[in-house]
Amino acid sequence: MQYQKLCEVYEELEKNPSRLKKTEILAEFLKSIKNEKHHEIVYLLQGRVWPDYEEKEFGISTQLTIKALARATGKQEEEIVKKWKKLGDIGEVAAEISKTKSQHTLFSTKLTTYKVLENLQALPGLVGKGTIDKKIGLIAELLSCSSHIEAKYITRTLMNDLRVGVGSGTLRDAIVWACFDKEDKEAFQKVQSAYDKVTDFALVFNKAIKGKHELDKIELSPGQPLKVMLAPKAESIKDAFERAGNEKGEIAIEYKYDGFRMLINKDEKGEIKIFTRRLDEVTKQFPDVVKYIREHIKADTFIIDSEAVGYNKKTKRYTSFQHISQRIKRKYDIAKLAEELPIEINVFDILYYNGKSMIQEPFEKRTALIHKIIKNNKFHIQTAHQLITSDEKKAEEFYKQALKDGQEGIMIKKLESPYQPGTRVGNWLKFKPVANELDLVIVGAEYGTGKRAGWLSSFDVACSDEDGKFLDIGKVSTGVKEKSEEGTSYEELTQILKPLITSETGKKVKIKPKIVITVDFQEIQGSPSYNSGFALRFPRFTALRTDRSVHDIATIDEVKKLHNKEVLKRTY
Ligand code: ATP
Numbered sequence: 264m265q266y267q268k269l270c271e272v273y274e275e276l277e278k279n280p281s282r283l284k285k286t287e288i289l290a291e292f293l294k295s296i297k298n299e300k301h302h303e304i305v306y307l308l309q310g311r312v313w314p315d316y317e318e319k320e321f322g323i324s325t326q327l328t329i330k331a332l333a334r335a336t337g338k339q340e341e342e343i344v345k346k347w348k349k350l351g352d353i354g355e356v357a358a359e360i361s362k363t364k365s366q367h368t369l370f371s372t373k374l375t376t377y378k379v380l381e382n383l384q385a386l387p388g389l390v391g392k393g394t395i396d397k398k399i400g401l402i403a404e405l406l407s408c409s410s411h412i413e414a415k416y417i418t419r420t421l422m423n424d425l426r427v428g429v430g431s432g433t434l435r436d437a438i439v440w441a442c443f444d445k446e447d448k449e450a451f452q453k454v455q456s457a458y459d460k461v462t463d464f465a466l467v468f469n470k471a472i473k474g475k476h477e478l479d480k481i482e483l484s485p486g487q488p489l490k491v492m493l494a495p496k497a498e499s500i501k502d503a504f505e506r507a508g509n510e511k512g513e514i515a516i517e518y519k520y521d522g523f524r525m526l527i528n529k530d531e532k533g534e535i536k537i538f539t540r541r542l543d544e545v546t547k548q549f550p551d552v553v554k555y556i557r558e559h560i561k562a563d564t565f566i567i568d569s570e571a572v573g574y575n576k577k578t579k580r581y582t583s584f585q586h587i588s589q590r591i592k593r594k595y596d597i598a599k600l601a602e603e604l605p606i607e608i609n610v611f612d613i614l615y616y617n618g619k620s621m622i623q624e625p626f627e628k629r630t631a632l633i634h635k636i637i638k639n640n641k642f643h644i645q646t647a648h649q650l651i652t653s654d655e656k657k658a659e660e661f662y663k664q665a666l667k668d669g670q671e672g673i674m675i676k677k678l679e680s681p682y683q684p685g686t687r688v689g690n691w692l693k694f695k696p697v698a699n700e701l702d703l704v705i706v707g708a709e710y711g712t713g714k715r716a717g718w719l720s721s722f723d724v725a726c727s728d729e730d731g732k733f734l735d736i737g738k739v740s741t742g743v744k745e746k747s748e749e750g751t752s753y754e755e756l757t758q759i760l761k762p763l764i765t766s767e768t769g770k771k772v773k774i775k776p777k778i779v780i781t782v783d784f785q786e787i788q789g790s791p792s793y794n795s796g797f798a799l800r801f802p803r804f805t806a807l808r809t810d811r812s813v814h815d816i817a818t819i820d821e822v823k824k825l826h827n828k829e830v831l832k833r834t835y
Pocket of ligand 1: 492493494495517518519520521522523524540570611647674693
């Protein structure tokens with residue numbers, strides 16, 4: 264398919280902010296590509312070239328894109344930088360200068376989506392000497408035969424900043440509209456459930472074209488990351504019993520460990536793979552966990568769900584997520600760090616066991632299975648601390664003990680419930696002391712002055728709407744440290760954020776939304792200054808969430824709920 268045709272769809276999507284209209288546009292497009300040989304085009308609709316679980320990165324900065332543009336168009340780099348400073352959006356710059364290309368493109372072939380995918384997919388594989396030049400070459404090859412709108416979207420795709428507003432929800436709906444009846448509720452559920460198991464929209468579309476029975480055939484497979492199940496909040500322990508109790512009034516309660524999620528897989532070849540909640544593979548960073556798994560779990564194949572929690576080697580007290588977070592991204596001295604910052608794996612679910620999916624089995628049965636196959640070994644690996652009860656007092660005591668033991672609170676689970684990947688449907692609930700904090704994504708920043716000169720020192724943070732659009736909600740600076748010994752520092756954040764800068768005006772920069780942080784605050788106020796309609800009062804940075812992606816940040820609904828609660832509290 265001609266890439267130009269896809270770009271026309273992008274333009275239409277960009278022009279139409281309404282979600283319904285976007286769904287219609289996408290559904291029409293999907294209908295038109297049903298007979299294409301490759302459905303990887305579906306990735307391009309969200310500005311990606313791989314399935315969602317794939318963690319590969321293009322590794323392309325704005326500077327490199329400018330070099331590629333210069334090579335493709337024959338323009339001077341300085342001229343392009345000047346335009347970039349003026350327009351702010353590198354995509355618009357690419358479009359503008361492509362209109363007046365000085366190099367001849369008369370003989371160039373029309374760009375196909377296949378060619379765009381091929382060149383962009385090749386970028387991460389380039390390593391070693393001459394990598395930069397080869398990368399520029401691949402991009403320049405595309406840009407030199409692209410029309411101005413093609414140049415705009417190639418550049419934006421490279422910057423992970425497509426700006427056409429296609430979230431996962433819209434794409435899912437469009438697949439249903441393109442393949443089934445718009446009113447077919449079962450189809451929505453089947454498409455979503457298939458996606459949650461494989462996190463690959465191209466594959467889901469491919470199956471949906473063939474019918475619901477093909478969607479049903481999509482199954483879990485060890486080694487293939489899936490979306491984990493999540494939990495809404497319970498208002499109180501009483502509320503938890505009311506919402507999750509079975510006929511006998513019983514619920515399962517577990518410690519809510521303060522660590523990070525680990526989905527641990529063992530496939531038929533005996534290979535172990537560990538994924539975080541944002542589907543990053545972290546097996547290499549956790550040789551200790553691989554060892555515990557091999558020694559303490561008796562099964563040929565499995566997918567288990569667990570929380571990795573840090574503890575102090577000397578005092579044996581559990582520590583917070585912040586303390587062990589550096590283990591997730593560490594690339595060197597891994598064994599030494601594992602020694603310094605040990606973790607314990609607390610297993611709380613099993614999704615696949617010896618060749619069979621377990622997710623339709625009741626939670627009670629899945630728990631019994633993990634107890635059967637895991638040999639508990641404190642401070643290495645164990646099954647999550649659990650109580651099954653119908654007694655509110657006992658539940659209250661268990662909750663207090665969890666807090667005393669340094670954990671966040673409790674998880675409440677329905678005994679008869681299945682595991683539903685990717686959902687927050689209430690089969691699980693969480694309960695913890697009230698905290699005013701949100702996970703938000705950094706979308707902009709400002710360079711500091713004085714002793715913070717050269718560092719980004721104030722960070723614009725955003726929540727998202729249900730379709731993944733980012734909505735500003737405040738600026739954070741407090742809580743970030745001057746010195747790295749004291750915690751996450753301005754210098755560290757600057758280093759992480761600099762390659763993600765998409766535009767600069769004076770001291771202000773716009774940043775590709777990628778880095779998630781936890782922010783606490785005193786209250787949420789209504790505010791016309793931010794496009795979310797809300798502002799955080801006294802926001803303070805508390806943690807860099809290397810285990811979270813933009814899909815995990817607070818939604819505008821959560822913000823509204825917190826705000827309403829505060830208003831209510833003040834009224835009564
Ligand atoms: P919060 O921000 O309140 O910590 P969250 O954003 O981490 O919540 P939720 O789905 O709201 O995510 O809460 C569930 C999380 O709690 C899981 O993702 C998991 O990482 C963690 N957790 C700790 N202990 C357990 C447990 N026993 N069972 C399930 N999840 C657990």
